[in-house]
Amino acid sequence: MNRGSENPAIYRTLKDVLERQAEVVSVWFEPDAIQKRYLAAEIEPQRVVPPTGPESPQLEVHWKLTPPHDEFRIDYADPNVGFHCGWHQDEDHTDLGAAHFQYQTAWMETPHYEGVVFEAASPPKLLWECCGELFEDVVPNYTTER
Amino acid sequence: MSDEPARSWTDSLSAAERVEAVALTVSEPRTANWIASEAEVAHETATKYLKRLTDDGKLSSEERGQQTTYEPDLVGQYLIEMRELYEGHSPDELAASLEDMNEQIRTWKTEYDVETPNELRASLVRTEDATDERERRQAARKWDHLETRRRLVEDALRLYDRFPGERHSTSA
Numbered sequence: 267m268n269r270g271s272e273n274p275a276i277y278r279t280l281k282d283v284l285e286r287q288a289e290v291v292s293v294w295f296e297p298d299a300i301q302k303r304y305l306a307a308e309i310e311p312q313r314v315v316p317p318t319g320p321e322s323p324q325l326e327v328h329w330k331l332t333p334p335h336d337e338f339r340i341d342y343a344d345p346n347v348g349f350h351c352g353w354h355q356d357e358d359h360t361d362l363g364a365a366h367f368q369y370q371t372a373w374m375e376t377p378h379y380e381g382v383v384f385e386a387a388s389p390p391k392l393l394w395e396c397c398g399e400l401f402e403d404v405v406p407n408y409t410t411e412r
Numbered sequence: 413m414s415d416e417p418a419r420s421w422t423d424s425l426s427a428a429e430r431v432e433a434v435a436l437t438v439s440e441p442r443t444a445n446w447i448a449s450e451a452e453v454a455h456e457t458a459t460k461y462l463k464r465l466t467d468d469g470k471l472s473s474e475e476r477g478q479q480t481t482y483e484p485d486l487v488g489q490y491l492i493e494m495r496e497l498y499e500g501h502s503p504d505e506l507a508a509s510l511e512d513m514n515e516q517i518r519t520w521k522t523e524y525d526v527e528t529p530n531e532l533r534a535s536l537v538r539t540e541d542a543t544d545e546r547e548r549r550q551a552a553r554k555w556d557h558l559e560t561r562r563r564l565v566e567d568a569l570r571l572y573d574r575f576p577g578e579r580h581s582t583s584a
Contacts, residue, residue, distance in 0.1 A: 300509035331439035
């Protein structure tokens with residue numbers, strides 16, 4: 267593929283991955299399906315562990331295919347408990363490596379950052395890996411402890 | 413543990429779905445072995461589905477010595493996207509979104525006093541503020557994306573002139 271040309275299959279494929287997560291209610295393009303700047307997903311508050319609410323947490327996925335390393339941001343925010351976290355592979359915090367994980371709880375003054383290495387190499391599998399970690403480890407562990 | 417929802421990549425997507433998802437999102441040509449490993453399928457299974465995707469025009473393949481590599485077929489992907497824009501949106505919706513994108517691009521041109529995303533990237537060397545640098549980099553990336561989407565929408569709008577009265581489905 268020519269460098270710089272965009273592959274519209276990327277967001278179509280990632281939308282499908284998000285729609286298959288048990289916690290996800292709906293997925294849409296922002297600001298609309300014509301511009302397709304990024305993906306947003308509504309999370310069912312009662313399906314996450316521990317359950318939250320009344321507002322729905324939201325997931326956002328930005329992705330750009332830039333060989334050899336894609337640029338992406340996968341962000342989760344729960345407004346009910348003031349928690350947000352994300353996996354980012356961009357030019358921020360390059361001292362931590364190519365990609366980093368960050369999170370901030372309501373009782374933290376600044377976000378915590380740490381380097382992260384993924385097993386997956388392709389965008390759909392990598393998003394799958396992050397969703398698994400988010401709902402099985404991150405949310406249960408970071409939204410209950412103090 | 414049988415009441416646990418399916419969480420694994422291999423339980424939730426079929427072999428064919430995994431091969432297609434991986435193959436359509438590679439950013440550089442990849443071998444069947446690479447795609448098979450990432451999709452967690454046998455080499456023969458990957459080869460079978462990759463051939464089908466190539467026959468359908470979704471992937472293009474290239475012989476490189478002993479190896480065949482696969483990548484998304486740009487024309488095939490363009491046609492899928494064009495059909496989606498044309499069938500999923502009215503001309504008014506497309507035109508309104510086009511105007512939004514043009515307005516956003518005009519705003520960047522004025523705000524950063526540049527004409528193209530690459531000129532904006534070139535301006536990064538002149539800024540010493542980390543926040544400003546980050547914003548400029550992100551704006552350049554969004555700008556690239558909007559330029560691509562803008563061309564697609566312009567092409568979709570031309571289909572209405574070419575095939576007046578042919579559009580079958582309409583968006584809600």
